[in-house]
Amino acid sequence: MTPEEIMQMAIAEAEKSETPFGAVIVKDNEIVERAGNSVQSDADPTAHAEVNVIRKLTTRLKTPSLESGYTLYSTCEPCAMCAATCFWAGISEIVYSVDASDFEDGHNPNMINIPCEDIIAKSPSSIKIKSGILKEECKQLHSKYPL
Numbered sequence: 001m002t003p004e005e006i007m008q009m010a011i012a013e014a015e016k017s018e019t020p021f022g023a024v025i026v027k028d029n030e031i032v033e034r035a036g037n038s039v040q041s042d043a044d045p046t047a048h049a050e051v052n053v054i055r056k057l058t059t060r061l062k063t064p065s066l067e068s069g070y071t072l073y074s075t076c077e078p079c080a081m082c083a084a085t086c087f088w089a090g091i092s093e094i095v096y097s098v099d100a101s102d103f104e105d106g107h108n109p110n111m112i113n114i115p116c117e118d119i120i121a122k123s124p125s126s127i128k129i130k131s132g133i134l135k136e137e138c139k140q141l142h143s144k145y146p147l
């Protein structure tokens, strides 16, 4: 699968969750887990798509710490909580679409203003980060929902 095809699956998870936030985890070029944001439906402030998809995978694999080779795709730049969760889970690579600077007002008022790459840079891990995959599609997805 191409990164664009994988991001399309993350978009599908977002659309199912009725939020602009979806995430999938890939290993050996196959999607191994997927989730959307469920903050409202679960009444859980930590139920961001990235946390949900990591929780589903680590629960299923019965380990809090993934072996190397797992890539997390997200429709949006992971927030500080989600970036930290990627570190704690042992995610090897983060691929996201839009980030705060992609929005016209320059920032998302619901975000803690610490870039994902800064969180990872302050960690002892060497998680690779890529961004901008299907940016226009994800910007359009976000535009359907009020901030």
Ligand SMILES: [Zn+2]
Pocket: 048, 049, 050, 078, 079, 080, 081, 082, 083
């Ligand atoms: Zn988050």
